[in-house]
Amino acid sequence: MQYLSGIDDHRTSTGLDNRKMLMWAFLGSDVMFFGTLIGTHLIYRNRNLSGPQEEILSIPITTISTFVLLMSSLAMVLALAGIQRGNMGQFRFWTAIVCIFGSIFIGFQMFEFTEFAVHYGLTPRTNLFGSTFLVMTGFHGTHVAVGILWLWSILFASYKGKIHQGNSLQVEIAGLYWHFVDIVWIVIFGVVYLIGAYGAEGRALEEVPHAARAVGIG
Amino acid sequence: MTTEHAHVEEHNHPGPRQYVIIGAILAIITLIEFGVFYLSIDPALMTWIILLLSSSKFLLVVGYFMHLKFDDVRFSGLFFAPFLIMVSIAVVLMALFFNLTR
């Protein structure tokens, strides 16, 4: 056994940064977290004894909010690309966009929850659908909110000079988290909204948008 | 080391142009999903179509926006190992709860 001297404190065995690896491990763990929530929702489908269920999901509105979240993800990579090239203006602009789009998404979700509560009388106490759906999407919304808080903090820190090209890894890690929140929503939108609500009994036909009917896919 | 590493990575990273293209594809797929929802087809077929479309969106975001396609394979392991475990567990649970095993 030999002893090396002058080893760099920041050397890692794999050459990968500890913090980035931590974020990936965390995301892996979060997969189990959301997987369990979505799984719970799915196995409780169609077990309701009473009250509204999937027929009240609004696909047009959720498609828009999904689009907003997807575009925030795009803004996130553009912000990262900006700071990695040292273009702080680009970074700040796109980061602000991410936060705004994220907030719009939260707004959509609050609108949806309010609609459910006011018009359909659906709260987490109403029935199984209310419990599983609202807790699942609520946890997702909480993740989005944490992401917004995180990115605002990074944005402010960048004005104080604490975030710069040299530690763009901070932005990359926050970005990984943000994209993860996005892919969770991709799954929820596909599995819970589209597949879940497809052919749900009592779905109002008027809901088919005129545009869709016009091109003959209604 | 971190900065150095980041620079090395950038060589094979997609740039803003590709990101915008990916973003457009994501938007189009979402639109297709929206359209498919209003088709009157067999629910099973619809399920598979949506699963296919959603997973391609999933893979695009993970692969490009999260750089997994270009990054160290160990990150993919950390992410996809639990993903596979979770999907298997969910499938088994659904089979159990929908009484497919009786």
Next chain:
Amino acid sequence: MAANIGILKRPVSTEGVWGWITTVDHKRIGILYGVSAFIFFLIGGIEALLMRVQLAQPDSTFVDAGTFNALFTMHGTTMVFMVVMPAGAAFFNFLVPLMIGARDVAFPRLNALSYWLFIFGAILMNFSFFKAAFPDVGWFGYAPLTTSEYTLSSSTDYWVLGLQIMGIGTTAAGFNFVITILNMRAPGMTLMRMPLFPWMTLIVSFLIIFAFPPLTIALTLLLFDRFFGTNFFDTAGAGADPLLWQHLFWIFGHPEVYILILPAMGIVSDVLPTFSRKPLFGYTTVVFAGAVIAFLGFGVWAHHMFTTGLGAWATAAFAGATMAIGVPTGVKVFNWLATMWGGSLQFKTPMLFALGFISMFMLGGLSGVMHAAVPVDTQQQDTYFIVAHFHYVLFGGSIFGLTAGIYYWFPKMTGRMLSERIGKLHFWVMFIGFNMTFMPMHILGVLGMPRRVYTYSVEQNWAGLNLFVSVGAFIIALSILLLIINIVRSARKGEAAGMNPWAAATLEWAIPSPPPHYNFAVIPTVRSQHPLWDEEANAVEPPPLPAHGEPHMPDPSYWPIVVAFGVTMVAGGLLIWQATTWVGLFVIAVSGFIGIRGIYGWVFEPVAEESAERVHAHH
């Protein structure tokens, strides 16, 4: 630079009580874990003894039904979450960085946070004793018994919240050790040169980060049911299925079993070669078997539910998967035996406990195979046969393995030897007491005695065996007393250990005992699996500190305990909220602020104060 951001001045001293509270040194955190686990071990042990007094004779009125149910609930919860897991964590913390040649874990402050969350969660749960009563729904907490409809006291709320907080801490520790082991190894310390203990730590850490989320969700759903009136487990009113809880709990719970046993397997795999004076037989196989056990561990959860009416084919599939786990487990046992084959066996105390582990764990494994056979399980499920089985695995396995670890590494941790004489006495008393306690439980199970009963009638004819078992339990207690005596004696007049008292092969023995706070003056470069056996540095003092002085180590920090306190008090606020809404909301708001403030303080605090400039320049 950072001191003026914080409302709290950066702690600078590592001395005294505050030194321990603000410590981020993995060795100190390891000792905190170890001491806490030992205290809870005594509490959990007393709970067990009270149960055994109650069951020593039929129709006993020593405790009433509610107390007994609280005792077995807290005994199970305590032993699993507050003893074996933190005891494992104690060894992870103290040893893993030493064994892989690192100066600390990857995230020292996160490490401190893990400990404080664990201890606060444990205290919160035990606090229920003063407030309402101990939780009395079983450590498995099967719904719908845990819903507010059937549990009138608030004790279950303490159980849910305490587990939740400990779970967060444990998960954080899991992340830390995954990264530490993957990323912080010394040069040349490839994964396949790592000793078995860090290997098993890595596997356990993966199990933790992937298995705890389902428990977190299950607890959250139950918490929402109890606090906010959701319907996840409301069978009568909403058509919920109570099996959901069982599935989620055991999706966590079965990997948890391996979280409890794999650290002990790692310890034994490192102790055996040292006292056999030869390398582990089939290193690759033992590592691989550990990984396979962990992986299969995610696919067998429903064998805890064979009697719940899963359906024939699901039952058959889970039975098959369960039996499959027997194979890598068996392979490990054979490899341990082969390690001793041809060796020169020294029966020092750690070796005795390791041998106790192998034999008792194997018996536990064999009885485990028995109830993998579903028809047999219909007779054994929820009887004392199961109690016997998992105590052979968790006591005969985990506790014997961890005790082997205590005797083996105590010299490294403290610099003093434990007495071999008392140690051997401890082993034999514990071994005999253990078998007296748990072997007859197999027979009780065969004779039909159900678990979790606070009483039984004379006509069942279980009295004699139960009395025998209770006597055995007190013999175990005696053996623990011997351990305490041994530790106290060693603290007073234990002989100095020296660097490598067992002439062992792994890196932690290449530095002084106890290790300096920076572990290695100079980071070693590793060239084989047995650096101290194979290479020239054997028996040579470690190199002196380089000219520029001690390595920079992370400074102590207040923020971990502040964050942990904030999180715990949010839970406390929820409990108050149930009684007095506004006070509760106030507490939640204040402690939520403390928690978030703590996170910000943490984020903007440099890892080490004096090196702040250097780190900044580096970026």
Next chain:
Amino acid sequence: MRNNRPTGAGNTNTVTTPTAHPQNLAATLRRLLYFALAAVALVAVFASCDTPLTTFEPRSDATQRVHTIYIFVIVAASIVGFLVLAAMAYILWKYRERPGHTAQQTHGNTTLEITWTVIPILILVAIAIPTIVWIAGTTAEPDEDALHIEAVGHQWWFEFRYSGLGPDGEDLVTANELRVPVGRQVAITLEAKDVIHSFWVPQLVGKTDMVPGRTNILEKFTPTEIGTFYGQCAEFCGSAHALMRFRVHVDSHADFDRWVENMNADPVPPEAGSVEARGATVFTNFCARCHTIYGVSTEEIGPNLTLFGDRATLGAGILDSTDENLKAWVSNIRDIKPVLDTTNAMPTFYVGDPLVDQLTEAQVDQVVAYLKSLKLR
């Protein structure tokens, strides 16, 4: 590179501690042997006792099938356990540290390792085959003439409903003491009213859980012997879980038919003016709010008490059905059993405190006499 692998004591770093002497080891092994012998003797003593919940005395075709596999598995596990322990003892003896003996530096042997991977696989396959055959067998449809019963778990008692055997072709309901005829297949479905319980009669049938919201199917079984068998709730179900027991009376066909007939017949009203008659009034005024006696009352909150006088036990199989026990039970159930004070819980009727008492002591005696008089004709 010099190989410095230490070969035992004598290494510079080793703190010399006394090594185990062979004599000590031999003595230890001998002590262990005595201990094992004592344990075996103990088993023999206790196994010879009469333990009504034993899983080792099958009295139905179902438990007989399980028993065969049970014995096979125990024997297989014991042989494996014995062989491994023996091998371990041999290794410990043969390779103990002694002067002039050094450790052989082997690292592994692929052939050996494959061998001891394959052997457990073979043993496990041998156990898996009967397991899977047994599981497949449980899916069989019940016999044509099977006796269909629905068992419902309550906190903390068992309700048994015989399909179609009751008045007007409805269910015939009884509680805590199940009666079945010998030699006829019994097909039981399991349900629960509140929390999860488990139905288990070790000598007749293995356990299956009673899950609220689900209907589980108990393994079908045919009792092979007349007698009384003990059952027990096997899933923790709250404070009185330990006291949730029941009995199964396996009767001859004639006795069983007579019992069914008697259950369906209207009870003979007690002689006017007798103690029993006054008890009947008390029953109608108080007990009938929760308990059914066919022909007298219809509420099904508590256990059905028809033909109660013929039951051997009371309180879900925890007490012998004597007058004193019944009196204590009716007076204050809370002295006997930890009861959750929910709306469905049995009230306290008599504790000698006029502010609490709903009945007088005399009235309790009367209702006890009445209940005990409800016997088979």
